[in-house]
Amino acid sequence: MSYCLNPSCPKPVNHPKSKLCKACGNKLLLHGRYHLVKGLGKGGFGATFLAADLALPGKPLCVIKQLRPNTDNPNFLSMARELFEREAKTLGRVGNHPQIPRLLDYFEDREQFYLIQEFVKGNNLQQEVKKEGVLNEAKARQVLKEVLIILRDIHAQKVIHRDIKPANIIRREIDDKLVLIDFGVVKNQVNSIGAGGSNQTAFTAFAVGTPGFAPPEQLAMRPVYASDVYALGVTCMYLMTGKAPKNMDCDPITGDIDWFKYAKVSDSFAEILTTMLEVAVKSRYKTAEEALRALDLENHVDSLSESMLSFPNTSEPPNTSISGRSRGGNSRRNISSSSRTSHTSVQSNSTSRYSRNSSSRTSVGNNNHTSASKVSNAPAKPVKITAEEILNAYASGRKDFGLKDISLQDLQKADLSDSKFHNSKLVRTNLQGADLSRTDFAHCDMRQAMLRNADMSKSFFKSCNLEGVDLRGTNLNNSNFKNTKLKGANLCGANLKDTNLTKEQIEEVKTNWMTIMPSGKRGFW
Template sequence: MDSHFLDGHYQILKILNDREKGKIYLVEDVNLPSSQFIVKQLSPPNSNPQALTSLHRLFASKAATLEKLGQKHEQIQKLIAYFEENEEFYIVQEFIPGNPLTDEIIQGQPLREDQVITLLSEILETLVVTHNYGVIHQDIKPANIIRRESDKKLVLVNFGTVNEAITNTVENSEYMPIEQVNGNLKYNSDIYALGMVAIAALKGLPTKEISNLQNQRNKLTGEIIWRDKNLKVNRKLAKIINRMVRFDYRKRYQYATEVLDDLKKITNVDDEQQKQLQKKLLLVLIGIIVCITLGVAAWQLRSPKPVRDAQQTLYQKGENKYEEGNYEGAIEDFNQAIKLDPQNALAYNRRGDAYYRLGDYEQAQADSSQAILLNPQDANAYFDRGFAFSELGKYKEAIADYTQAIKLNSKDAYAYYGRGLARTQSKDNKGAIEDFSKAIALKPEYTEAYLQRGILRRRLRQRLEAIQDFDKVIKINPSDAKAYYQRGLTQSINKQKYAALKDYTDAININPKYIEAYLNRGDIYSDLGNKVEATEDYKTILQIDPKFIAAYIHRGIHRFSFGDYKGAIEDYTAALKLDTNNLAAYNNRGNAYLELGNKKAANQDYSRAIAINANNALAYYNRGVIRTKQKNKPGAIADFKKAARLFQQQGEQDSYQDAQREIAILQNNSAPAPTTRPKSGKIEKN
């Protein structure tokens, strides 16, 4: 055998791994030029002829199974072929361009909950097919999960079934459960390993740190202790992961479908959650005193004194814990109160509030429903359920509940406000403004209602009226940073840059950690040519929150504007480390590469943006620019046409005309005027 060829036609391009039990090669099939594959060499433990004959049958059987499995799901690495040479066994696998998950799970940089849920869902769907086919992966870990470059989907690679059959060994992994280490492999051993990957992602732990985590176990139960006071995780998601990584495989999820079913019940945490939670706290206070009074009166009429006293004690303990922010503790006390009296509508109501604060909106909705069932005249329960429905994206149901609350109490400004928020989400702008206005009429100093009406009016291009609303908030409460910020946004849209600067500065003076105010002020400084001030604002943001992606994007644009293309590339690359699918980072980094003359890198970035979102008009436009420079006239025209169509659909008239002009120039073969052909691509901020 030629030392550079395997099976006579796989030319070795690179040795990827040189292990004692076999090598891993990157190869090219000379019969299929430009076709690259991974070849794994598996060395049997001995060369006894009888043993080799047995291994031959086993190898063929296992490899054939993997070959068929690869055809069943697009996110499973395909086994292309298998062969034997010189008493060595080889499998040829699909080469998947992309990056392993180890590139995304970085020390001290946790992934967001929604990213982890998506990760789990994608791999679990793959495991459903794998397990149904009778195959256990055996080695799930970040290095064996590849984010495919072409479509950004997660692909499961390096199945251990053939390796184990030939080498007769199992490579110990930090992610493996105890039964697998002891040779008692189960289907849900894969579920355990995937749960450990999820924990690593949520905590920002690289593989080398997982061993330490595996040692942090409860001495009585043996379960991993992975949650701490600094890690805020949705209670339902944490419960799912805990069940995935149970020490005893019999207490774990048995099937991947079970995990998927539970994940589907979780509502992803919205970026606006904290803002909504703050609103909720302010809005629910109005009904608490009335509800407590009514509830206590009802208990006194219904319950024997000893039971009534116990109820009141437990309820008050729960109430105290709720006010302290100990929502889980509050739920435990409300649970006990409900056990003593299953008809206790008030306890259901407050327990629902606690669940709401923990982000468990489904349970909050269920508790409010039970409170309504027990007391259909409780306006506050309808109000609470309306907020739960809103967080679940069920705005129609939310509006119905707020309407019922208003019927029961027509003077409730907060119910009108809540319905206004839900109507805003439902695009009923007229109804929303009417509700905010009614809330203001009932409560003339209701600053949140003025603020939301102002934001909505700005969206409707009623900018003068919007500024009047923000002015009113500031008059009522001169320390309301949000009002200055929102007025600054409106001033900026009106091209009143210096007025906007003052408003953003006032917002920052009130709240020195107001990231969005720094960002917008930095942008205005940049537009005005104030290089130092803009740079300082972006720097301050990243000191407050090193993971705030927009700061890297906007600072990159700022650096680009004064010719610091390398600095801009650094910022866009930093943004992509935090979000591998960030379109603005790819588009803008492509522009910076183009300015540096690196057309290949620019083209790759524009193409990646298109792969992520086929309707990204800017990426097509920018790639059209690069193809024009590369003298690829047909490709450039095709890209500009696609960009023009998308710009037109999106109402971007100026950009549409730019694309049409480029098409006309290319089709007429005329030399462009110096100001006609863009020197670089279009910038994208969001």
């Protein structure tokens, strides 16, 4: 068939051999060489078509993008013409990338502007999800890394794509490589000319990306490189859940998308996606390169952690017990899931050489500590325990979990109020939504822990390491942060009223206008 380019044509489909449209009389052959086969889609400022190039041997297929300025104003058309040429040159520059369609031609015809691009055969990622189902974490990681590399390359040319979404990422049939398409709304950071005095081009003034995938600053017409990072984060979220952002719940405090309940994802990968999806630009990865480094580092850290956890602690003495009750007369307890029972408690055996030092409050007697200190002056090593053992111990009335290693455990929404975790290790522990009010975390290592929306009011963090911790929406009212390390912590939407946080500490963390500062004012010291 032949397709008519007239935007107002009532019946654009014609016979393949027709030269003129039967409905409106418009010429069907564009620029004397392009035979339009079918329409591919329409947007607010134009349409896309599949066409055959009759001027080349074999009549290869190509994609034609028709840009339609919706005005008869001659001044606007003159500006649109100049800006269209600038946009075309930008597309020609980024089109040299092997995973971006090449720009083949561009021209104006009857006050309509056309971009001719290479046709990429394959399914886009939206089609893949609908046909084959959602992606697992491993496949989502592959997509993320491959597209981040493409974005890194176009950002290096000072170009922002502005419309990253599953439908604009095609898996090329010939080699399975991902190809980023639809650069019709790119923003050239260097060469943009204001339309009516603004910093937006004539076309970007209409096309600001796809709702749900575009971040707030882009919808406010102030896109940055991090805008593409956000949109790619939403794309990965869609690939793993099959749900569009509009169909997911949103945190009423922080504005974040609550997507974790729809997908099975590791804490480390979730942390990277969470940073990509930060509403505030200053809290997000600033560039694709920065996100790539985080992804590579996360893979390295995960491999290192797995290799360390795969070997038992051979230095642990045979008479160490995690429970006050031993089974079968054996005082050493295996901490595997097969040996956990409802009688489990978290109390060290009175003969354990892992007694606390004098700066810690413990349930072990002073005589044991004295004898232990005579044996060695080395600092005591935290005893590794599981989330189940913590919960069972707390349910039985024990609240002292000092000098324990609870890293990587899942204690989401747990009630552990009034507990003591002094000198314990909680690296990357999930305590999201937990009740930790009036809890002692003195001298703890809590780096990169998930504490989002937790109640930690009136808690004690003296000399605690909270670097990189997620405290978004957390209630920290009246908590003590003396000598606490907070570099890189996320306190967006957190309640910091009546805490002793200093200005120096606040400068090291991420906050937003929803953060209640120590003064009680939102967003202001």
